[in-house]
């Protein structure tokens with residue numbers, strides 16, 4: 019039988035469950051997760067602390083093995099770390115002794131990319147993220163937001179099909195975070211990368227997403243998904259005032275039991 023592969027589906031998570039065994043017994047972190055991600059989709063994942071959001075991203079990245087179910091990336095089962103995935107962590111995780119360019123190019127060195135191409139792409143990304151003029155600056159000479167932009171450039175350098183982001187803006191102050199949201203919305207709309215982003219901020223989840231996924235407390239399951247019916251490129255103030263933004267964010271808040279954006 020010939021299987022028809024839908025090329026627009028980049029990521030397929032099917033009936034994924036993950037159980038951890040520890041000295042205190044077994045912890046069921048994820049149960050029955052089904053999630054299909056299309057090319058260019060921006061999925062945000064919201065859910066209470068400990069519900070398995072980071073575990074889900076790690077399973078997609080091939081860093082944590084499923085206990086049941088499967089993860090497929092462009093039709094291939096994910097069995098270990100992959101070339102076509104980028105990962106951005108909560109903290110920028112930059113090498114203190116390397117300047118901005120050196121930190122971004124680390125990705126190329128680790129993956130054995132063509133260095134000339136990587137240099138060109140680095141220049142484009144530095145320009146795109148507004149880091150021009152800081153190419154030779156060391157991490158301690160940068161603000162938190164700038165460090166996070168370097169980390170974003172590094173994750174985008176090899177042009178991953180899927181970008182995984184685990185609370186990437188969580189350590190930033192509210193204003194910088196808003197600016198990063200706006201910048202990242204622009205960057206995403208220019209790259210066509212599919213994104214899975216975990217956040218505790220409902221506003222961030224709804225502003226950035228083409229689809230918001232809400233998870234239950236442990237064991238994490240997907241309880242609801244909401245498509246955000248707004249254009250890909252979004253003005254911040256306009257979006258936050260829109261009825262669509264209000265519709266989705268009030269439902270997400272209701273599901274999470276949060277009266278306001280706690281972050």
Ligand SMILES: Nc1ncnc2c1ncn2[C@@H]1O[C@H](COP(=O)(O)OP(=O)(O)OP(=O)(O)O)[C@@H](O)[C@H]1O
Pocket residue numbers: 038039040045046047065066067068069070071072073074236
């Ligand atoms: N390597 C591990 N070994 C044992 N238990 C683990 C491991 N990683 C995660 N867990 C457990 O799995 C559950 C889910 O953890 P996870 O880090 O995915 O939650 P989370 O939703 O990302 O939480 P937070 O919002 O606080 O970051 C937790 O109960 C955690 O203790």
Ligand SMILES: [Mg+2]
Pocket residue numbers: 071072073184
């Ligand atoms: Mg986490």
